[in-house]
Amino acid sequence: MVSAKKHVPIVKKRTYNVHRCLAAKDDPCFSRFETTRLLGTKGMKELMSTTRFNRHQSDRFKCLSASWRKPKGIDNRVRRRFRGTMAMPSIGFGSNKKTRYMMPxxxxxxxxxxxxxxxxxxxxxxxxxxxxxSAVSSRKRIDIIARAKQLGVKVTNAKAKVTTEV
Known part of the structure; x- marks a missing residue:
């Protein structure tokens, strides 16, 4: 007589999402340079991407700007979080901690x-x-840019108030 096989649970191998793996809190070696190396600059922008929240019914009326305003009506379906309506901003939509406040x-x-x-x-x-x-004069800007170049510091608005239009 053949004995019944013991039930062995099937354990699936855990596969990690690239973004989840990169944002792992337990990885002390994680750095911005590692991210760009793994994903390229396009991947870096993807990590930094944020959701755009538009104001409710801003697509219907021109007088309503698209910038987010919290709905406050007693019957408002967005405020009541009905299925199929737009999402309201909440803490879960926050950007990745590793790329927060980062420029492209x-x-x-x-x-x-x-x-x-x-x-x-x-x-x-x-x-x-x-x-x-913005309050720094053009003469001081030239000094700042020159010193930044010596130290190898990137200046984001190096051309502002220094170059002239022709």
């Missing part, structure tokens, strides 16, 4: 008012990019 270049913005502020970025030139404040 992969740097985080740092506001600079003088040459001394640029020197703060000397050791962090791969993480932060200098952004010259």
């Amino acid at each position: 270049s992969g740097h985080k913005s740092f506001l600079v008012n003088n040459v001394k502020d640029v020197e703060l970025l000397m050791m962090h030139n791969r993480t932060y990019a200098a952004e010259i404040a």
Whole structure:
């Protein structure tokens, strides 16, 4: 007589999503450069992408701008979260912690008012990019840009108030 086989549960091998794997909290070696190496610049932008929330009925009426406003009506289907209606912004839609506040270049913005502020970025030139404040004069801008070039710091608005139109 043949004995019945013991029931052996089938264990599926866990496959990780690329984005989930990259955003793993337990990975101490994760860095922006590793992300771009794995996914390329297009993948970096994909990691940084955010959902656009439009105002309810902004597509119906021209007088309503598309910028998000929370619906407050007593019968509003979006506020009541009916199926098939647009999603309301919530904490779950927050951007990836690794790419939060990051520009498409992969740097985080740092506001600079003088040459001394640029020197703060000397050791962090791969993480932060200098952004010259709007109130800085064109003469000081030239000094800031020159110092940033020496230190290898990226300046996001290097051409502002420095170049002239022809």
